[in-house]
Amino acid sequence: MSDFQPRIVVFACNWCSYAGADLAGVSRMQYPPTTRVIRVMCSGRVTPGFILEALRLGADGVLVTGCHPGDCHYISGNENAVATVEKTAQLLGLLGLEGARLRLEWISAAEGARFARIMTEFTGQIRALGPNPLGVSATQDAPLAGLESPSPQIVALDRS
Numbered sequence: 001m002s003d004f005q006p007r008i009v010v011f012a013c014n015w016c017s018y019a020g021a022d023l024a025g026v027s028r029m030q031y032p033p034t035t036r037v038i039r040v041m042c043s044g045r046v047t048p049g050f051i052l053e054a055l056r057l058g059a060d061g062v063l064v065t066g067c068h069p070g071d072c073h074y075i076s077g078n079e080n081a082v083a084t085v086e087k088t089a090q091l092l093g094l095l096g097l098e099g100a101r102l103r104l105e106w107i108s109a110a111e112g113a114r115f116a117r118i119m120t121e122f123t124g125q126i127r128a129l130g131p132n133p134l135g136v137s138a139t140q141d142a143p144l145a146g147l148e149s150p151s152p153q154i155v156a157l158d159r160s
């Protein structure tokens with residue numbers, strides 16, 4: 001299990017968290033390379049379906065990120081994200097998955113170091129849980145193949 005490299009899907013809001021992830025990259029901050037960042041216009045745009053689809057396609061963990069409370073460019077989108085993540089974590093329990101595979105964090109455009117730190121922490125947390133037993137990659141050697149050939153939901157993300 002020690003060579004297990006968790007695959008983490010990050011939904012990052014365009015206005016804050018995606019810029020924070022970009023800052024981490026351009027500042028050459030180190031974080032695990034198995035991260036896939038998907039840009040959405042707001043954390044409130046993420047639905048339970050997006051999260052479940054990422055897990056179905058082989059993600060070992062999903063991180064939803066958005067603007068800090070009070071900073072959402074759509075006023076209350078990040079409040080909706082809190083409800084979505086709580087609801088989806090309960091669904092994961094019904095599916096036999098650990099709720100700890102899903103996490104919500106606020107990351108501003110200036111917080112590249114915070115993005116890198118959270119990614120490192122979350123990857124360690126997922127590594128301790130082990131591979132996602134429900135993902136397609138648990139039985140196929142095609143990591144996140146579906147995300148490289150996006151499902152309709154992921155295509156919808158690109159258009160937002």
Ligand code: FES
Pocket residue numbers: 013014015016017041042043044065066067071072073074075077078
């Ligand atoms: S615009 Fe960033 S969370 Fe809404």
